[in-house]
Amino acid sequence: MDFSNEALISGVKAGNLRSVSRLITLAENGVPRARTVMAELYRSGGHAHVIGVTGSPGAGKSTLVDQLASTFRKDGKKVAILAIDPTSPFSGGAVLGDRIRMVKTAEDDTIFIRSMATRGALGGLSRGTLDAVQILDAAGFDVIFVETVGVGQAEVDIVRTADTCVVVLVPGMGDSVQAIKAGILEIADLFVINKADRDGADMLHKDIRVLLSLAEYEEGSFKPPILRTIATEGSGVSEVVESLGEHTRWLSSSKEGKKRRLKILEERVMKIASEILYEKLAQVAHDRVAGLIQDCFEKRTDPYAVVEKLVGEVLSGNDKTE
């Protein structure tokens, strides 16, 4: 198969899944020509609804996403799922690959599913995912789910770049309210109480409502609904789909929605830029950092001097790739 830039561009635009997969891989690996292709594709995109889904581990996010994806699919939409796997800090590979493969064989094969590895390195997480979202967008996908594991800062960062952010919680896990407090309250456009037949669903509902009542919403902003699902049985799923639609309409038709979309684009740009800078730092550090650290260790220098040296070299364009 032809994977020249021109072939990739026309392949992606035509929605060819092999072209899509290949370009995502090129982008993930930071191959320079990927960026040329991506810039070219940008003008074809901007139509997809990007839905970030986050929540505690064990909350049933994957099941819910699969159900939502099937519902959109039945409705004739082209659907993709990007599952963000935490990267093993040592091996650099994704650790939850098993789940992905499982879904892949069980599901409707016209749902595009891909597991994205987070990187061990600081901030490496988002760039590959953002690129993948844009590629899928250019390929004509209508709905793109970005599903995360965990509720740490990195997850929050990634979900902030979605158009709509769904926070999934379950009753009876001690962590619910802590999870809400942990920075995700303010990014949620939609709350879903999953496993809503469990004890404690009402209490959790009340807790979220109280927290929401404390938040200040500007005139015209979207007030997050609180929905209940039992994802394993599909119950409540169509209500979530409906709320997602309302949020999209808000995004595309209101002044505040437009402001939000500009903000999202800004987040994406800043994230990609910061990751490029980190890569330059890693290049500069590559050969020399071990020696410099040894000097620190033996107190011949100090970490701040080493930092200054490395940063100085990045800023003077002293890395080896140029």
Added chain:
Amino acid sequence: MDFSNEALISGVKAGNLRSVSRLITLAENGVPRARTVMAELYRSGGHAHVIGVTGSPGAGKSTLVDQLASTFRKDGKKVAILAIDPTSPFSGGAVLGDRIRMVKTAEDDTIFIRSMATRGALGGLSRGTLDAVQILDAAGFDVIFVETVGVGQAEVDIVRTADTCVVVLVPGMGDSVQAIKAGILEIADLFVINKADRDGADMLHKDIRVLLSLAEYEEGSFKPPILRTIATEGSGVSEVVESLGEHTRWLSSSKEGKKRRLKILEERVMKIASEILYEKLAQVAHDRVAGLIQDCFEKRTDPYAVVEKLVGEVLSGNDKTE
């Protein structure tokens, strides 16, 4: 009180808590002279045992840390606790301040407790904390706890810069094994099963043991023990203290321990350097990014061109502070 550079240096070296607090605040706010002072202090440090504590929300980390801190304190050690609060992405402030204040009044006042806010910005989390650790080290603290909320990538990143990493899990929460898989297995030096009187403690113990048996440990590396506690009653706490001691001895006396310490120092340096680069990017973007994003939005340009522009300006030293 005199807070000149000289006064701060001598104050911190003498263990004066007001000097310590002031310097942490200066470092957190990125005041340039803080770095001069920190570099000066570096040679006075290197004696503290930095213990990172992570685990699911609701696992009882805070209670365990309080118990461990008290035990070290009774043993005559100078103890500090840095509690990493996830930052509200919107307000930029820490969200769990309440817990911190509670402990502060209830505890022995000779334990230094400080809540460190993570930043909304990518990667902003670690620098303030790393600086605080080094300041406390220079001030003669023997044991410094770094306690995190959540198990996301950012938390993993921060705990990787600790000398010893404790992972706290609880039985009967569906997320236990997922949490272990989510990248923390390989950073754990010590597993603690807290609330060990609950159903499922044996099964969790077995799960961890199986996962550990699958990991490959190099000759001479430290094999993580699995300990059980009921932190609210103080049960099992002394065994944890003992294991922490074993890990310190391994770090300071073995060849592999030394390698690990070099690695930790490298992580710290790389993290600080990357955050400085991010700050430069934020400075460059500050005034112009809104306009550039508007251009993207209206497809007069594309995000990749904007990224290139911003990165190019950082690398050519075009920011306003210089």
